Amino acid sequence: MEEKFITNAEDVEGESATFLEASRRSQAIWDDLPKHPSKYRVLTGERPTGPLHIGHLFGTLANRVRIQELGATTFIVIADYQVLTDRDSAENVGANVTEVILDYLASGLDPENGRTFFFSHSHIPELNQLLLPFMNLVTTAELDRNPTVKEEIKAAGLKQVNALMYTYPIHQAADILFCKGNVVPVGRDQLPHLELTRKIARRFNDRFAAGAPVFPIPDALLSDIPLVLGTDGQKMSxxxxxxxxxxxxxxxxxxxxxxxxxxxxxxxxxxxxxxxxxxxxxxxxxxxxxxxxxxxxxxxxxxxxxxxxxxxxxxxxxxxxxxxxxxxxxxQDPGYVKDVLRRGIARAREEGVATLQQVRRAMNMDHGLDG
The missing domain is CATH 1.10.240.10 (Tyrosyl-Transfer RNA Synthetase)
Incomplete structure (x- = not known):
């Protein structure tokens, strides 16, 4: 991919300004969340590449439990499709989904509270269908400029980049917007992905739904996540x-x-x-x-x-x-683990169906069939 990443002082200043503005909005959410949790709908998650480690616990899981306890509705995507971005096989993905859910439950995430839902990409067709209109709202130049994708490609040692990896930021936008997520817990390195999601939401609303916006403009929820290195002093992986x-x-x-x-x-x-x-x-x-x-x-x-x-x-x-x-x-209760995922998928699909109906209506593509 063409390298267009922060090449001069202007770019650095722009990136810093974006971070400062994201930090300001994030702090406002942290201040308001305990008072008005029902205003917020959180989307977060990860790829199921195996059981989780203490880097996940101290870096993300503990923060998700904190948000859950404050009362916000939280959708947690187990991004099984994304496993294919940097590997040829999804041979162990089924077992890994179970491992991830076990770690979620052990960490204190509670699917019985009516506010926390686990679901997988592969079982939410409505989410994935949003990729088509969303791809129409993004240029290849914007994908080229996304630094997070470049870093993931480098980390995976890919010599050829498949379209799923290249369009990963658009898939992430679908993850967030299908359930009308308005808050996304991320680190600073993930802000370029979220900024593209914000652009997609704005562009869809401006182009197709100016009178009645379909999508919220999601904000980053930043936190002082401790840096946890691996036992060799390198990034834990x-x-x-x-x-x-x-x-x-x-x-x-x-x-x-x-x-x-x-x-x-x-x-x-x-x-x-x-x-x-x-x-x-x-x-x-x-x-x-x-x-x-x-x-x-x-x-x-x-x-x-x-x-x-x-x-x-x-x-x-x-x-x-x-x-x-x-x-x-x-x-010891695999039936319960499957039931947790099944219920989360059902709830996510309800959200996806409703959102997709709104999208089709806004784009004049419901043809009178959505009621």
Whole structure:
């Protein structure tokens, strides 16, 4: 793809301005959400490439539970179609969907509250049908400029880019807008995707529904998501084999942490810039215990990497123990897990049918058949 990503000072200033404006709107939502949760409809999710790890837990799952507890309706897409963007086979996708739902349930996401729904791309034809009108609203130049797609292509090592990967931002727009999502929890790196969704919503409303807009203009919900690196000090990723999975036993967790990368200096100090691996382990302990990483480092002192890893093992296993117990309980009832997905799909399809009827009507394509 043509490289057109932030090549001069003007582009950098524009990106910064976009982030500052997104941050302002996000803070306003955080302030208002506890007071008026019914105003907000949240869309979030991930690809089912396997069971989830602590990076997911501390980075996204805990935030979703927080939003759920504030009372917002939340649709969580298990993006099984998107598994095909960077791989040739979806051989394990069915089992992985189950693994993801088990991790959702274990984390505290509650499909029994009437506000939280899990669904998969492949079972919502109405969502996927929105791709056709949405693709008509986006230029190839805009897809070329999307930095997140470029980064995902690079990370996957793709030499050829399939159309699903290339149009991923449009599919994400369909994910958000099919259920009239107006809030999307994202990190800063995902803002280009969301900005394209906002453009698609505006363009559809302006072109086809100026008098009665069909789609809301969704906002990002940003949060101070802690940076959690893998056990090798790199970005946590299953493909790198540097993860601590939520489903691991206490013994398996201890073994993985024992092999985590630190550095030769026995005096433990919290110095993210110069000692990132040590800082990462201290940060993990801090997330689990609520104690400041500087205080944890001071307590370990010159105990070295061994004492640091022992402290992390104890803290992380204690933090994950209730979740692991819940996960094991849900895993013994596969019928319930399927029922959760079935009910979520049914609710998502209700939303999709209603939205698609509005879309057809706005585009003069209902032909009097939608009632």
């Amino acid at each position: 299953k493909s790198r084999g540097n993860t601590i999975m939520l489903k691991m036993t206490a013994e398996e967790t201890a073994k993985v942490i024992k092999g985590a990368k630190t550095d030769p200096d026995r005096n433990i100090a919290y110095d993210p810039q110069n000692r990132p691996e040590v800082a990462n382990l201290l940060r993990l302990i801090s997330i689990c215990t609520g104690e400041a990483p500087e205080a944890i480092a001071a307590a370990i002192g010159d105990g070295g990497g061994g004492k640091l890893k022992a402290a992390l093992t104890e803290a992380l296993n204690a933090h994950l123990a209730p979740m692991r117990e819940r996960r094991a309980r849900y895993a």
